[in-house]
Amino acid sequence: MNVFKILFACIQALLPLIGFGFIALVLYTEILPPFHIIGAIICVGLGLYLSWFVFNMINRRGAITTMSGNNASYDLDDLEPTPGSDFIKLSPKLLTEGFKENKFFFKMEVTVSIWGDSIGKKLNDKHILKSVIYKEETAILILEFYDDCLLKIKKPGVIYYSNNYLKIIHAREILWQITGKTKSFYQYSYLNTGKTIKTKSNTNWKSHPYDFGIGMNALYLQG
Template identity: 30%
Template sequence: MKNHFLTRFIAGLFALLANSLFCGIGILLVGTSQSILSLIFATIIIATGFFLGYKIYRTALSRGIISFMTSVIASPDLDNLEPSVNSNHKKYDILQFISAFQKKENLFPKGTRLRVWGNYKFPGFNSYHEIESVQSPDKNLLEISFRDEKSLKIWNPQYILEGKSYFKIVNCDKVEWKDTNTSDDKPVTALFELKNNHIKVATQPNIPVSKDSFQPGEPAVILL
C-alpha cells in the first residue's frame, strides 16, 4: 500500500511539473498582452498542459516509475549520436554486441523487462527476465536467450544501443518472442513484423492482442 501511494505521488509530481510549465506560459502570455487572441492562445496552452499532465500521470502509473524514467533516459535523441570513449552509452552491430556481452564489457545489467514497439502488455513482456546468452545463428539475426526459458529473435537490427539502465534496438524488420516456460506447458510463440508503418502480429488464437498497443514510431525493442 505504501509503495502504491509513493508511485501515485511521484507520478503526480511529474504531471504537476508538466502542467505547471504550460500554465506558466499561458499566464505569462495573458500578462504581456491582454488581447482576445492572447487569451485564446493562453487557454489552448493551459488546456494542453492539463492533457499532457494527465497522459504523463497515466503512463507513469501503468509502466511503473522506474520503467517510465528509464524509458525517458533511453530517448530517441541519443540514437544518432556516436558515443565517445568515456560515454555512458555504447553503439554496436550484432557481432560487436555479442563480443561485448561474452567479455562482460557491456553496460546494461542482465536483468530486464521487455518492450516491443512500445508494447509492454503482451504476455511475459513485463515480467523480470535475466539474460543468459546472446548469439547470431544466421546473418543479420540476433538471438537473446533468458534464464526463464524465454527468448527473442531480432532480424536485421539497426542502431543497437545500450546504457546502464537500458538496451535498445531502434529499428528491425521483425521480432520473435518465444516462451516455453508456461503454466499449461504450451509454448507461446509470437512474431511481430513492421510492414507499411503497421505492426503485424502472428500468434496463437487464444492470446488476445491489441494492435493499438504497438507504436511503429517507438524503438523496435527496449530492455529496461
C-alpha cells in the first residue's frame, strides 16, 4: 500500500510540473528577451511548488482521501434512499431513538474520522457506542463510547446509516474528547467556518492542513 501511495503521489505531482513546464517553454519561445527567461523561471517555480504540495498531501493523507478531500461533492449522498438501498437517512432525533431501540449496528466496534482526520488521538482505535443523546434546544448530538471517548456534534446535518458506517454530512463544530493515562480529559475541537476547518485543543496538538478537508464528511464512523 505504501508503494502504491508513493507511486500515485509521484505521478500526480508530475502533472502540474509538466503543465507549467509546457507553459514555460511557450513563454520562452514566444516572448522577447529578457522577459522570456523571467516568465519561464516563474512558471517552473510554480510547477515545482505545486508538485511538492501535491506529493506531500497525498503522501500524508493517502490517495483516496486526497481525491475526495477539499473539493468533494456529496450531492449523491443527498439523494433519498430508495427501496432496496443499503443505507437509510436519519435525523438526530431518529438516530437517538434508533439507538435506544437497538435497531442499528452500534454494538460493533467503529473508528472515527472528523472531516477526514482519522490518525492518532485515538481516532483510529476501535470504539463501541455507549449512548446517543440529542439536545434539541442547543442542536448538539452527543455520542459517548465505552472507553470514555466522547463526540459532541453541533448542528449536525444529514445523517446516513448503512450496515458498516454512519456518517454526518455537515456540522457546525465537532468536539472529540478522550481520556489520558491519568484520567485527564484531552479535547480536540474542529470548527467549520464555511471556508476552512479551524482547530484547537487543550493539548500541545498542532493540526496539519493535510489531515482534513472541508469538503469531506463532517463525521464518519466506520464499522
